Amino acid sequence: MSSKTTYALFKLGAVLVPLNPAFNSKQVIAALVHLSASHLIIGAETSLPYKAPRENVTLLSQIVPDLAGSKCESPAVPSLCNVILVDNSSSRVDVRSLSATTPFADLLSSSRGDQSVVPDSILDPDDIVNIQFTSGTTSMPKAASLTHRSILNNGFFIGERMGLTPSDVVCCPPPLFHCFGCILGYMATATHGTAILFPSEAFNPEATLLSIQEEEATALYGVATMFVAELELLQNGMISNTGFDKLRTGIAAGSSVPSTLMEKLHSTLNLTGLTICYGMTETSPVSFMTTPDDPIQKRLDTVGRLLPHVEAKVIDESDHTRILPIGEKGELMVSGYLVMTGYWGDDAKTQEVRKIEKGADGTKKIWMHTGDEACMDEDGYVKITGRIKDLIIRGGENIHPLEVENILFAHEHIAEASVVGLPDEKYGECVAAFIVVHRGVLVGKDDAGNGLPAETINSSGSKCLTAKEAKEWVRNRLSSHLVPKYVFWVEDYPKTASGKIQKFKLKEEGMRLLGLVQQ
Incomplete structure (x- = not known):
């Protein structure tokens, strides 16, 4: 500028x-x-x-x-x-x-x-500089107030953990109106003298891949849906799979990344040093992050360890005063310089998620409820097991959508999979999978009656997938209670402009398809 x-x-x-x-x-x-x-x-x-x-x-x-x-x-x-x-x-x-x-x-x-x-008055590190609206994946967006201190330091430590240098070129498709673009992107590169490349005004997978080739980018950012779109172009031969040899690192963030997708990014785009970031708008945004040198299994299964000057704990969801032992699942909470000052003009919602803990010496510490279920290992690596609001409770058992999504995504005919819970008379809730297949794959009738008749599928001689086959794929790899009761074919998902899937809208669509709500 x-x-x-x-x-x-x-x-x-x-x-x-x-x-x-x-x-x-x-x-x-x-x-x-x-x-x-x-x-x-x-x-x-x-x-x-x-x-x-x-x-x-x-x-x-x-x-x-x-x-x-x-x-x-x-x-x-x-x-x-x-x-x-x-x-x-x-x-x-x-x-x-x-x-x-x-x-x-x-x-x-x-x-x-x-x-x-020259400002009219002296700036303070704790002054609000950015009011950032949340993505609205589970509810209406809220206005999180972030300070100079929080976003500058967060961007710096992100760049440090990636190992950014002035010789790097970061390709950043995520938008600047989102924390991914403005803090993980701009602030991380600005604090390290790194070049940043914006391939298009709005996400375009073709422009992204071509810009990497033309500008010899060394790093690539994205959310899972962006990476899937880019890999699809390469798989279909629409973009030549050359010119990616300079890529070494990058960031996958915004939502949980299936391990099978990570493996494809390592092998196809040379992103062997790809890092995983975890956070939320309310925490400026990143609290946990892997490093390019972390063991491959840690980069596939966890979101890494805490950034400097940040604390975390895993609490009992039914008793917020109880901190859970290592390895147990509960709600993740974080504390430190990165926590927002509050939701602008909404004290009630601020108090719901931002808790003040008073120490014996009179000091105060502010903790942020993340709304995510997680567990921490003895080395400090955290595994996100799902959004607490996204948990499917089937007959008293907790089902984590990501576990089923990972298995579906591993199928050769499936490009994307998103799982939600739908009402069920017997079990309270059941598993429903919304599936996007690869280009050229024919699909049989799904549980809403969409797709081709069985006789057409059987005689086509083409790549094909049926709802029954998708369910059996899960049944052969996971416990029976995790098998989707319903499978629906979709061409795309309702998403925020930053690429996150809006699961509450998928749930609404599933209920509509089953006739549980009026058209």
Whole structure:
């Protein structure tokens, strides 16, 4: 970012609040009202993964009804006094009549390039610098308040654990509005003098692979769904499997990564030093991370060990005062500089997840509930066994979706698998698997009646998979109570804009397919 741009943004005098571009107008308005926002910086259009760019004039007209007026007035967001418009549409969107907005170019030209950036008051390391909305995989997004201290140090220690140097080139497909892009990406590289490569405005697997080849990237970032899309292009021969020899490390984060996927990334993309990060927006975000030198089994089965200056404990889910012994499963909690100051304007939700522990000497320690079930071994490596909210309780037994997903993902015809719990009269809940097959694989009828008839499948001579075969694949490798009662074929999953699967929406879709809710 140029000094002029920095100064222009600094003049706004506001905390940075990156908004998910997938938000609709109601969500954007709700976020702006919640934050009492005075300025909105937005592009004329927004790029989204796998879709054509979306124009933003329609969205803006919901916020500022008279975009052609002489000034910015918003009945929906009374605090809003300025909309700064970035004309990024290559003339696809006509912005000439939007006089109620301020062109970003004007903001730049009005700044004095020789004027140093000096804040109105002395900055404090514990000042809030970033209000980061959570991904919303299990509920509505919440506004986590992060400080200078938390995001700067977190980015530095991430880069340290990866072993980043000024000679590295990091390819970063995850978006900048998400902690993955702005902290694991930008802050980790900026604190180590490392080059960072953004292959496209929104995730594009082809652009990602081509940029690695062209720029000789040494590291690759991504969530599981991104890596799957990239491997699919290589497997189908749509991108030549050459030019990846400089890759050595990277980060897989955002959600649990199946061990079979990790093995493919090691063998196909040369990512033998790939690291795993675990965290959450509320912890700035990373608390646990592997190293490129960790034993391969630790990098496949765990999320590594604590970053410096961070503490953790595993507690009994039914008695939060009891810390569990090594090897026992419970809720993971973390503490340290990285814990958010709270959810902006929501003390009640803050108190639900952020607990203050008072020591005998009067000192206070703040602990963050992660909502994840985990266990820790004697060497400090942590294994995430599932989201507590995602646990399937079948006849009193806890089932961890990741365990079933790992087995399904290992099938040669299955590209992706996501498992949720659905209501069951006999057991309370049962296992349901939503499966994406590889390109060119034919599928038989699933439990919603979608797919080809058995006679067509049997006579096709092509690669094929039936729901029964998927269930038997699990039955032959896991206990019978883990076998999916239902299998549904899908082409894709409902995801956040950062690529995480929204399991609550899958559960809603499963109930709809079974006729448990109205269409």
